[in-house]
Amino acid sequence: MDERLEKALEVANYMTTLSNQKKVLAEKYHSDLIYCVNGGQFTASNERIAFCNALVQHNQVEAVLIDDNQTPVLINDIKEFTENLIDTYAQASNKLYAEHAKLKLKRTVEDLIS
Amino acid sequence: MTLQGILVFAFNNSQIDYISQAINLATRAKKFLNLPVSIVTDSSIDSDVFEHIIHYKPSFTTGKRYYDGALSNKNLNFRNDARTHAYDLTPYSETLILDTDFVIADSVLSYCFEQSHDFLAYKNATDLSGHRNYGEFQYVSDTGVDFYWATVVFFRKTLLNKTFFDLLNHVKENWTHYKQVYRIEGSTYRNDHAFSIAIHIINGFQKGDFAKSVPGNLLYTTDKDILHSIEDNDFVFMLEKQRRKGEYTVVKTANQSIHVMNKFSLDRALKNE
Numbered sequence: 001m002d003e004r005l006e007k008a009l010e011v012a013n014y015m016t017t018l019s020n021q022k023k024v025l026a027e028k029y030h031s032d033l034i035y036c037v038n039g040g041q042f043t044a045s046n047e048r049i050a051f052c053n054a055l056v057q058h059n060q061v062e063a064v065l066i067d068d069n070q071t072p073v074l075i076n077d078i079k080e081f082t083e084n085l086i087d088t089y090a091q092a093s094n095k096l097y098a099e100h101a102k103l104k105l106k107r108t109v110e111d112l113i114s
Numbered sequence: 115m116t117l118q119g120i121l122v123f124a125f126n127n128s129q130i131d132y133i134s135q136a137i138n139l140a141t142r143a144k145k146f147l148n149l150p151v152s153i154v155t156d157s158s159i160d161s162d163v164f165e166h167i168i169h170y171k172p173s174f175t176t177g178k179r180y181y182d183g184a185l186s187n188k189n190l191n192f193r194n195d196a197r198t199h200a201y202d203l204t205p206y207s208e209t210l211i212l213d214t215d216f217v218i219a220d221s222v223l224s225y226c227f228e229q230s231h232d233f234l235a236y237k238n239a240t241d242l243s244g245h246r247n248y249g250e251f252q253y254v255s256d257t258g259v260d261f262y263w264a265t266v267v268f269f270r271k272t273l274l275n276k277t278f279f280d281l282l283n284h285v286k287e288n289w290t291h292y293k294q295v296y297r298i299e300g301s302t303y304r305n306d307h308a309f310s311i312a313i314h315i316i317n318g319f320q321k322g323d324f325a326k327s328v329p330g331n332l333l334y335t336t337d338k339d340i341l342h343s344i345e346d347n348d349f350v351f352m353l354e355k356q357r358r359k360g361e362y363t364v365v366k367t368a369n370q371s372i373h374v375m376n377k378f379s380l381d382r383a384l385k386n387e
Contacts, residue, residue, distance in 0.1 A: 013363070020353065020365035023244055028370050031222045031330040039230030041329055069231060069326040113350055113366040 017109045025099050032092035035085055040065070040073030044089040052082040118227050119165065119206040120151040124214050125172055125193040130180065130377045135214035137161050138384050142218040149210070149224075154196050154203055166205050170196045176302050181337035182378035183352075185360045197264060197305045198286045201271070201279035211267040215380055218371045219347040222330035226268040231326040233275055234268040235309065237261070239332035242365060242372070243339065245356040254307050255297040259314040260321065264305035265373050266328050278324070282312040334373035341379040344387045349374075 033044045042048060042065070055063050055078050063078045075081045106112045120143050124132035133155065140151035140163040150165035159167055178192035196203070200211050208227055212218075226234055237260060239251060254261050269275045285292050285308045292298075296311050313325050335341070340352040340362065347369045352362035374380045 016363045017365065020242070020244065020363060024242070024365060024367050024370065027240055027331055027333055028368075031220065031370070034222065034225060034329055036225045036228040036329070039228070041225060041229050069229075070323070071230070071326075109364060113364050 014107075014109050014112075017112050018103065021103055021112055022100075025096060025103075028099075029092055029096045032095060033088060034068075035088040037081065037084070038073050038075065040067035040071060041069060042067050042085065044085045044092065049082065049085050049089060052078060052085060056082055116208060117206045118149060118208045118210075119204075120147070120149050120210045120212055121200055121204045121206070122151060122153050122212055122214055123194070123196050124153055124155045124157070125196070126157055127191040127193070129188060129190055131381050132214045132377075133157055133159060134384055135377070135380060137163055138387075139212060139214055139216065139218060140164055143212075146218050146221045147224050152205055156193075168203050168205075170199070170203065172196060174303075178302055180377060182376060183340045183360075183362075184338045184354050192302070194303065194305055195286060198279065198282045198308065200267075201269070201276055204271075207271045209269055209271075211264075211269075213265045213373065215374050215377055216265055216371065217344070217349065217374055217380070219349070219367075220369050220371050222371065223266070223328070225329035229326075229329065232270040232272050233278065233325050234328045235313070235325045236263040236266055236328050236332040237325070238327070239263060239334055239373075242333055242335045242351065242367075243353040243356075246336070246354075248336075254310050255299060258296050258298065259310060261306065262310045262313055262325060263332060264309045265334075266332060267309070268328060274324075278312060278316050281316060282308055285311050285315075330371075332373060333367070333370060335375060337376040340376055341374050341383045344383045349383075 035042045035044055060078050062074065062076050064072050064074050067073050122136045122139055124136040126132050136153050143149050143151050152166035152168060153164045154168045154170045156169065156171055172193040173195050175191045175193050177189055179187050180190050181187045200209065210223060210226055241248065251261055253259065289303050292311055298307055317324050335351050335353065338354040342350040342352050349367045349372065351365050353365055355361040355363055
């Protein structure tokens with residue numbers, strides 16, 4: 001086989017595996033963003049955090065939020081809820097960042113799955 | 115008093131050791147979810163990992179093609195009729211039904227018991243390969259209703275859920291009729307299809323919100339993929355390549371629960387763990 005083609009196929013194999021690993025991390029991140037309270041399930045998304053922060057800014061103490069299953073949930077302390085949401089977001093995002101940083105250093109298929 | 119627990123169904127055939135898979139699941143359930151596990155089976159079990167061993171004699175056996183990667187397959191017996199009796203068989207008031215080939219590696223499913231809905235099932239799932247587009251996991255047929263996975267189902271003992279499981283048994287007992295009405299191809303009875311049909315009916319023959327989604331994503335690999343190895347919470351898979359039959363790319367997951375459809379490779383990996 002042409003050496004250039006052989007090298008390209010090796011890189012292609014690496015890129016496929018890297019893409020797979022990134023996808024796995026994205027799925028894990030999605031699960032890590034889940035925060036459950038008062039029978040509701042909330043994903044700590046940027047939009048939800050921003051909205052909750054707006055409620056806090058407007059001195060709201062309690063509020064009804066629509067959870068991931070489109071169910072209204074009464075949150076008694078919106079400030080505490082927002083802090084927990086941000087905490088969930090930070091933990092999940094920091095973990096994702098660290099895992100991505102590790103992937104960047106892995107230059108072969110063997111490294112990626114080691 | 116609320117009793118929470120996991121219910122699994124395990125009926126060995128000549129090649130697949132569902133009991134070993136269930137033992138692995140129960141061990142991991144205790145570790146990650148801190149929940150007791152009960153098993154429904156027709157085998158005698160020499161393990162103290164289960165809280166209850168519930169004996170059940172399957173009423174029928176079907177045939178199913180089991181793949182072991184893209185190039186190998188076998189036709190084997192498949193006994194899957196017990197699941198529709200979960201409501202009556204479970205010793206728990208809040209039950210999480212899991213397939214034995216669902217390998218737990220995180221605690222996401224514990225949220226099922228914290229949320230307020232009485233019936234949960236996955237409607238969407240993520241294929242680890244990324245390149246396959248299985249329409250059969252979106253709708254029960256090309257002109258059919260939404261597909262729900264029976265792999266992970268959570269329910270509380272309520273009157274409505276009792277009605278649902280009675281309906282589910284009715285669908286199963288009249289499978290020939292319902293499979294024609296819902297235009298399901300193939301002869302094998304599948305719990306996924308029976309659950310999907312029953313959910314559609316109980317919603318008033320339309321899309322509805324009887325079944326809410328289980329927390330998190332359902333990750334899966336098909337039986338055309340191969341589970342290469344399990345090392346604690348790290349799983350290495352060989353995923354079928356796109357348009358390259360018999361060729362694979364590798365992927366590793368860590369601390370993520372996953373539905374492993376290739377039962378041969380799951381058995382091998384568990385033996386070598």
